[in-house]
Amino acid sequence: MLLIVIFFDRLSNEVPYFKQKKDALGRPGLSALQKYTAAIRLLAYGTALDAVDEYLRLGATTARLCLEHFVQGIINLFGNEYLRRPTPEDLQRLLHVGEYRGFPGMIGSIDYMHWEWKNCPTAWSGQYTRGSGKPTIVLEAVASYDLWIWHAFFGAPGTLNDINVLDRSPVFDDIIQGRAPQVNFSINGNEYNLAxxxxxxxxxxxxxxxxxxxxxxGAKAKLFAERQESVRKDVERVFGVLQARLFLGIKEK
Structure with missing residues (x-):
């Protein structure tokens, strides 16, 4: 609820589209709350654009504009803080915590989950449905120990597995393009520069x-497997928190 209030406050004050205006006769137009509510309802329920007509007195075209400006406003206002790659300072923190937990050079756990697509078009259902289940969209995420999702790739069809999703994912784009920050760590006296x-x-x-x-x-292999599986649960915890707090249609693999 607090995030909703913060989003509304910043959108209504910093995004021109959400500021209430007057028409040619001087009458007040749609309020910021009407536009904001329309965008939230369309995102939450996945309904048609004209579904908010009677409730909020908005036509389909206006509802579409509310949704477009809402999404773009969220990206512009919060993208630099929440939709970013780790900075060198973030990497050092992640590396320090990884070494403390027994995995020097580790910067997160990667995995994917299926997000149920309730309103999937019938023409696309075969592409997004695996077996006899419901259509799903894949969410790939890299998460740290503190539930920070610093990489998310969403949109792949539910018929794909981890390897297929990885082939489409931009998770290694910085490395391929030579923009990845330098990482240096040592294991058993050997130096490495790739996290x-x-x-x-x-x-x-x-x-x-x-x-x-x-x-x-053997004892060493069993200890390693136990520690690795324990630390890798970071990303599983993230999916659990998303499901519990946001009531998302996330399903097990």
């Missing part, structure tokens, strides 16, 4: 992915 993520067994065996041991043999 890694904790994953489950389906991800490819790349240097940037550290998986658990499927059938650990």
């Amino acid at each position: 890694y993520y904790l994953t489950d067994g389906i991800y490819p065996k790349w240097a940037t992915f550290i998986q658990s041991i499927t059938l650990p043999q």
Whole structure:
């Protein structure tokens, strides 16, 4: 509720479209609350644009503009804070915590979940439905120990698995394009400059992915598997929090 109030306050004061104006006769036009409520209802219920006509006295065209300006306003006002890559300071903090937890060089856990698409068009249902289930959209996320999602890739069809989603994901774009911050750490006397993520067994065996041991043999292997699986639960906790707080239609893999 607090976030909703903060969003409304900033949108109504800093986005020109949400400021109440007067028409040619001097009568007040639509209020910021009407426009804001229309956008929220369209996002929350996925209804048609004219569904808010009787409730908020808005036509379909105006409702579409409310939604477009709301989304763009949120990106412009909060994007630099919440939709960003880790800064060098963030990376140092993540590396420090990873080393303290027994994984030097680890900067997060990566995984994906299925988001149920209630209003999926019938023509697209085959592309987004796996088996006999309901249409879903894949949400890939990299999360840290404090539930910070610093990478999110949303929109892949639910018929894809982790590897297919990874092929489409921009998670490694900074590395490929040479814009990734330098990371240096040491393990067993060897120096490394490429950070890694904790994953489950389906991800490819790349240097940037550290998986658990499927059938650990011996005390050392069992300890590693136990620690890896424990720390990798960070991203699972994130999905659980999203489901609990935002009542999202998130399903298990």
